[in-house]
Amino acid sequence: MNFKEYLSLWKKLIKLNVKTWMEYRADFFIGIFAMFISNLTTIIFFWVLFQNIVQINGWTFWQLVFLSGLSALSVGIWHSFLVGLAPWRVERYIRRGDFDRILVRPVNSFIYLIISNMDDDGFGDLFAGLLIVYIGATMSGILLTPANVFLLSFFIFGAVLIFFSLTLFISSLCFWIVKSGAIGDIIWSLLRFIDLPLDVYNPFVTFVLTFIVPIAFINYYPAQLFLGKGLYTQAAYITPVIGIVSFIIAYKFWKFAVKNYTSTGS
Amino acid sequence: MYKEIALTSFKEEIAYRVEFVMSLIGSLIQLIVFWFLWNAIFKAYGAETLKGFTLPMMITYISISTILTFYNKSMIEYLIEEDVKTGFISLILTKPINYPLYYLSRETGRIAFFFLTRGLPIILFSIFFLNISGPASPIFFLSMILGFFINFFIVFLTGIWSFWTSGSIWGIRFTRIVVSETLSGSIIPIYLFPLWLSTIANVLPFQAIYSTPLLIYIGKLSGSEIFNSLLIQLFWIAFLGVLTVFAWRRAEKKTTVQGG
Numbered sequence: 324m325n326f327k328e329y330l331s332l333w334k335k336l337i338k339l340n341v342k343t344w345m346e347y348r349a350d351f352f353i354g355i356f357a358m359f360i361s362n363l364t365t366i367i368f369f370w371v372l373f374q375n376i377v378q379i380n381g382w383t384f385w386q387l388v389f390l391s392g393l394s395a396l397s398v399g400i401w402h403s404f405l406v407g408l409a410p411w412r413v414e415r416y417i418r419r420g421d422f423d424r425i426l427v428r429p430v431n432s433f434i435y436l437i438i439s440n441m442d443d444d445g446f447g448d449l450f451a452g453l454l455i456v457y458i459g460a461t462m463s464g465i466l467l468t469p470a471n472v473f474l475l476s477f478f479i480f481g482a483v484l485i486f487f488s489l490t491l492f493i494s495s496l497c498f499w500i501v502k503s504g505a506i507g508d509i510i511w512s513l514l515r516f517i518d519l520p521l522d523v524y525n526p527f528v529t530f531v532l533t534f535i536v537p538i539a540f541i542n543y544y545p546a547q548l549f550l551g552k553g554l555y556t557q558a559a560y561i562t563p564v565i566g567i568v569s570f571i572i573a574y575k576f577w578k579f580a581v582k583n584y585t586s587t588g589s
Numbered sequence: 590m591y592k593e594i595a596l597t598s599f600k601e602e603i604a605y606r607v608e609f610v611m612s613l614i615g616s617l618i619q620l621i622v623f624w625f626l627w628n629a630i631f632k633a634y635g636a637e638t639l640k641g642f643t644l645p646m647m648i649t650y651i652s653i654s655t656i657l658t659f660y661n662k663s664m665i666e667y668l669i670e671e672d673v674k675t676g677f678i679s680l681i682l683t684k685p686i687n688y689p690l691y692y693l694s695r696e697t698g699r700i701a702f703f704f705l706t707r708g709l710p711i712i713l714f715s716i717f718f719l720n721i722s723g724p725a726s727p728i729f730f731l732s733m734i735l736g737f738f739i740n741f742f743i744v745f746l747t748g749i750w751s752f753w754t755s756g757s758i759w760g761i762r763f764t765r766i767v768v769s770e771t772l773s774g775s776i777i778p779i780y781l782f783p784l785w786l787s788t789i790a791n792v793l794p795f796q797a798i799y800s801t802p803l804l805i806y807i808g809k810l811s812g813s814e815i816f817n818s819l820l821i822q823l824f825w826i827a828f829l830g831v832l833t834v835f836a837w838r839r840a841e842k843k844t845t846v847q848g849g
Contacts, residue, residue: 347756349756350756350757350759350760353756353757353759353760354759354760356760357759357760357763357764357767360764360767361763361767364767364770364771367771368771368776368777371777371781371782371783371786372630372777372781374781374782374783375634375639375640375781376630376633376634376639377633378633379626379629379630379633380629380632380633500607505607505608505611505612506607506611508608508611508612508615509611509614509615511615512611512614512615512618512619513618515618515619515622516618516622518622519622519625519626519629522629523625523626523628523629524625525625528625
């Protein structure tokens with residue numbers, strides 16, 4: 324299949340999705356609302372804390388809101404459009420034998436999983452992310468000029484790729500470990516780290532979150548640049564590079580895993 | 590028989606080893622993040638105590654809270670939903686089994702398993718690396734058990750909502766988790782809430798699940814305060830218990846009349 328054919332397939336699948344959502348309208352709105360609220364819990368948490376203090380390691384409340392907005396937005400984009408390759412979905416495909424069925428079809432399994440799995444709950448994440456970034460930015464005195472919005476989109480692009488690569492890497496493990504959907508939970512645990520700015524951590528944690536599992540590039544480094552704080556503000560610019568490099572590595576690993584799966588025939 | 594059910598539930602849990610390791614790592618990561626956070630907060634605050642809490646008290650509080658919040662991860666809502674949707678409920682009703690007690694046994698098995706396998710490593714980690722202290726009073730254990738019952742009744746009540754709704758229970762369960770997390774003092778002590786919010790939290794049952802045992806553990810409550818909080822816990826057990834029996838009778842009636 325060529326690009327145009329995938330595009331028309333995607334359109335058809337979206338139409339199908341929308342029909343299902345409208346069929347279960349209550350579930351559709353409850354899901355979006357619930358994800359929206361869940362994003363606010365971090366903000367509420369900070370808000371309660373800041374009733375007692377003025378700053379944490381030089382970060383004000385609104386700066387922390389901006390920080391958590393950046394990760395919420397990246398996760399929201401992933402959750403809406405790329406969740407098909409999430410560990411728990413891939414695990415289900417393999418366990419039910421659906422993955423074998425996809426493999427015999429004349430489609431690229433990687434693309435097929437993405438376009439056939441849009442998740443409406445992700446929209447709640449997405450709306451919340453946009454709103455939190457907007458409010459956080461405005462209240463921290465970041466001007467949302469066209470240039471800044473462009474730059475922000477550029478970083479978000481990299482951030483989504485970094486997060487996507489992380490999930491893809493773990494999903495690939497599903498081909499070896501059957502119950503790996505649970506490993507997916509480690510993703511949410513790791514994200515807890517970037518709820519806080521790196522300034523709070525010791526050098527070891529900072530090192531891991533920058534070089535080993537580079538999730539600090541999802542929000543911390545871009546936020547530093549926009550807020551003009553910290554020593555490494557220019558580090559933000561390599562966010563897209565890190566995103567692309569992580570994606571190449573994760574995609575190669577995925578390919579390797581699929582190939583291994585088909586050759587053993589298990 | 591209920592002992593057997595609890596035991597089976599305990600054994601079922603052993604089957605999920607990967608989940609086990611992952612959730613343990615997840616709990617430890619959360620604890621570590623909070624450890625860094627509270628250290629940073631006390632450094633920023635500059636004083637020895639924050640609203641009567643010292644840093645070691647706070648670290649102890651969040652360590653024990655990490656274990657107690659296993660209550661919150663209850664899956665009973667999903668299990669009840671499945672019973673209703675698959676029609677299994679009609680079969681259960683023909684058997685001489687008390688449905689709420691059946692789930693209370695399962696939940697007891699689950700929590701016992703969680704405390705032994707995940708709670709113990711977290712406790713050991715907290716003792717050796719975070720230097721937490723032991724419970725200020727043994728009444729903590731009593732209060733912790735009372736909290737378990739309050740949580741069970743709430744979860745069961747949100748769960749049997751399945752009898753009246755055709756949609757998924759997911760959203761209701763999710764709301765229960767979020768409300769419980771925010772208003773129970775399980776993440777931040779209610780003492781640090783602004784007054785209006787702590788007033789709301791104090792009239793809701795969630796603080797009796799987490800805040801009460803946690804405050805007793807770190808020795809924040811005096812003798813008479815402990816006595817009063819235990820009374821409040823007992824009140825919630827009585828109130829929610831009666832509500833559960835009442836709601837369950839309605840649900841049972843609905844099923845037998847309409848045939849599930």
